[in-house]
Amino acid sequence: MIPLRTYEGKTIGVFGLARTGLAALSALFASKARVLAYDDALAHNPGDLRMKSLPVPLTDLYEADFSQLDALMLAPGVPLTHPAPHPLVLKARAAHVPVIGDIEIFAKARSDLPPHGLIAVTGTNGKSTTAALLAHLFAACGRDVALAGNIGIPVLGLEALDAGGVYVFEMSSFQIDLTHSLMPMWRSF
Known part of the structure; x- marks a missing residue:
């Protein structure tokens, strides 16, 4: 996987745990970042097979203290602006936390x-x-x-x-x- 030394020791929220989110979670975790991961669908379906592959437990990002985050990574398709920003995007903006995607993480690496x-x-x-x-x-x-x-x-x-x-x-x-x-x-x- 792509090494992410830039993120070592940083705290990154990952929202959305389908293919892109799971790959980001794994790469960040392997690079020694602290990862707070959440997915609405997984939270409501603990029997989902993806739960077995998570290297970290789910953390409810709606309740998390965003002042501790260095960035919030959104999976593609989570509304950033249209039709309205996702509630976690609004929470990140209020806390002055950068909202990024997986390709931005790659760019920094x-x-x-x-x-x-x-x-x-x-x-x-x-x-x-x-x-x-x-x-x-x-x-x-x-x-x-x-x-x-x-x-x-x-x-x-x-x-x-x-x-x-x-x-x-x-x-x-x-x-x-x-x-x-x-x-x-x-x-x-």
Whole structure:
């Protein structure tokens, strides 16, 4: 998984524990972050199989003290602004806690990774096709490539690529809204 040294010792709330949230939870936990994880569906269904794979117990973020959080990570699809901000987004804003997504966590960890290229594919139509085609082309040219993001593969569930590898991310509008410092770029190496 992607090493997240930047988050070591930090307290991160993770809201939404489907694929993206579970991958983020695992990566943050493995990187020695303190993780407060919650999912409305899991809280109301303790028999859910995902509960067995959690490395930390659920913490009710609605009741948590946000003054202790360094960031709140939302799973894609949790309303940041439309049709109205999710109640935990409002709570984070009131406590001046940054609201981020998994790709922002990746962006902060990039300096710890070997030199690599990164392509982010956005837009209304054709994102999945374009991202998959790019990944295929890089692989056909002999590059180590990882395809992730909105295409269904969690970014933080990836293994770090060796030097010269290329990350190709399909990014939804939800993911873009939660990403503040990602600088997709290509370097010659």
